[in-house]
Amino acid sequence: AQKVTQAQTEISVVEKEDVTLDCVYETRDTTYYLFWYKQPPSGELVFLIRRNSFDEQNEISGRYSWNFQKSTSSFNFTITASQVVDSAVYFCALSGLNYGGSQGNLIFGKGTKLSVKP
Amino acid sequence: DTGVSQDPRHKITKRGQNVTFRCDPISEHNRLYWYRQTLGQGPEFLTYFQNEAQLEKSRLLSDRFSAERPKGSFSTLEIQRTEQGDSAMYLCASSELAGLREQYFGPGTRLTVT
Numbered sequence: 001a002q003k004v005t006q007a008q009t010e011i012s013v014v015e016k017e018d019v020t021l022d023c024v025y026e027t028r029d030t031t032y033y034l035f036w037y038k039q040p041p042s043g044e045l046v047f048l049i050r051r052n053s054f055d056e057q058n059e060i061s062g063r064y065s066w067n068f069q070k071s072t073s074s075f076n077f078t079i080t081a082s083q084v085v086d087s088a089v090y091f092c093a094l095s096g097l098n099y100g101g102s103q104g105n106l107i108f109g110k111g112t113k114l115s116v117k118p
Numbered sequence: 119d120t121g122v123s124q125d126p127r128h129k130i131t132k133r134g135q136n137v138t139f140r141c142d143p144i145s146e147h148n149r150l151y152w153y154r155q156t157l158g159q160g161p162e163f164l165t166y167f168q169n170e171a172q173l174e175k176s177r178l179l180s181d182r183f184s185a186e187r188p189k190g191s192f193s194t195l196e197i198q199r200t201e202q203g204d205s206a207m208y209l210c211a212s213s214e215l216a217g218l219r220e221q222y223f224g225p226g227t228r229l230t231v232t
Contacts, residue, residue: 108160
């Protein structure tokens, strides 16, 4: 079965702090994709990043960076110098080709609610 | 492109009534997904279309739920004989055809069954 675990339910930081959101996944697929989405208070899910299982290079986009480690089945997300506008619920998601998601449906974690205080 | 749109944004209905939601995907996207999200949870997959064909349905999609995508454009999700447990946010997403592409989500329809 495919599963995504986001152990941190809520995190609260002060503006300009760095924060890392953890994501651990389980899958029997050899080819799979991992995603991060942001859900601000307005409610609409916003796509942040997609990473395939063969690409373990870390990625940086502005203040955002992602660390993918197949050895530990983790795909963690770091926000550097957090801002109040980063306050949202962040979801990690998994999609595989063979088990439980043959056509790309996403398996989401329960999300981590990030609050950035001024 | 205006992104994925959903209508209505909010729906309040009485138990036992039927409701129908509409989703308009990004125009060049062949794949369309429906998800359901309850408070404090991540979205859960309901069903998926590739063009007009419904290719996959979750166990969550009971017989009271039906979805269509006529002509491979917009999609509708109907819930018959609504129950209080159906109260949730219903999300629609679309993606390109090739591979396991990222999905772009609409704003959702929040259903409240009283």
